[in-house]
Amino acid sequence: MTAAAPLVSLGGVARRFGNGTLALAGLDLAIEAGEFLSILGPSGCGKSTLLRLLAGLLAPSEGRIDWPRGHPGRRGIGFVFQDPTLMPWADALANARLPLRLAGLPRAEQEARGRAALAAVGLAGFERAYPRELSGGMRMRVSLARALVTRPALLLMDEPFAALDEITRHRLNDELLALWQGSGMTVVFVTHSVFESVYLATRIVVMAARPGRVAAVLPVAAPMPRPPGFRTSAAYAALCREASAALERAMAA
């Protein structure tokens, strides 16, 4: 990659849980600023644990996590879970502006930025809707708006679209790429899906399990934004085959 310092680098990171599970061991990874990194790996290989380490929700048991350009700060990291994880008692706007509210920003600014974030994910006009009045895809959009409202430098996404139908997932994939492009934001996107990771990422990290570690790193050499018809192109198919083979090697290892 470039000679510039990465956004964050993990060196020899291990994480052992209280019950003795070694979720990650000897993990080395540098995440470049502005890249769209996808993390691909079998269930239980420590993908979520890695995201939680990056978010600072967990501390590594061994190794170090460095931020050569400086830590993005409390509001510099956004997190999107597999479930929308919204507050059911609050409407879409209140959910979207939550991070700003926790930061103690003035109410007017919270509302304005919350509205803008909702509009950016295509939910203008749904500010007053409660989560249960929204479809699964729309709830995920609210969740995305909430993560984007702080304009984070690093967006961590843990299989965010896994529970959605394929049509909605493809649309959200394109919208996410559009939001990422030109934003300067770094995205780390965990997924089980080879197809999704190839479509979205500029680079794929394939992980192996027991203990979780990096098995392979694949740059995705394809134009961004993805050209129309990319999903059915031969280039896409070849990239998917390559990622698939890497995943299989990782699972056999």
Place this chain on the structure above:
Amino acid sequence: MSAAPRLLLWLLPALTGLAVLAGWEALVRHFAVPPYVLPGPVAVARALAEDWPLLSASLLATLRIALLALLAAVTVGGLLAVLFAQSRWVERALFPYAVVLQVTPIVAIAPLILIWVDDVTLALLLCAWIVAFFPILSNTVLGLNSADRNLEELFRLYGATRWQALWLLRLPAALPFFLAGLRVAGGLSLIGAVVAEFVAGAGGTGSGLAFRILEAGYQLRIPRMFAALALISACGIAIFAALGLVQHLLLRRWHESALGREG
């Protein structure tokens, strides 16, 4: 649901009730049961109307104790729950004693309380409170600890203070649990008040509905006894329904339990 079946939904239990009352009255008349054994509904209604000044005053007295006890139960139960949620140690130290209070039958403690506390109203209040506060405490503790784990992590990620996590996350998450506890406590506060009045009434004091029942029993005024009984039931139903309405109004926009059948 269309209008006609919905009307039927309400009409049906009302009709059942009327049929039972009519049958009761018919039986009492047919077998000429004396009113001091079993009064018919008409006699009870007459007693209710004639003794209304007396009974309504007693009703207010009982209701006042029950509602004040409920208020105290909400305050103390709610505050204790928040305290428990803030500190596991406090919970460890105090929760067993809340359970002890809960499992000891109120009829067994009421005489002691009446001896120790000079003010009768206060003693009654204390008895009713002991009965009512536990469901609020235990439900609210459960609710405060049942917030979505991922949301808790999110709050942590954004550096929420303890106070913010309590106010914006844990309290709203606990609300449905609290309200369910409140509905149970509403009925229990009335039961507690009536039981305490019985115990106190045996000692010759008090003017609540339970006391009227005892008094009517001594005087063999059975229709009045039934009238007082009907008032207690009506009171309980009213409290339950009112708290149900509160529950519905507070939860209807977001909680599954408040979803209309029609979705």
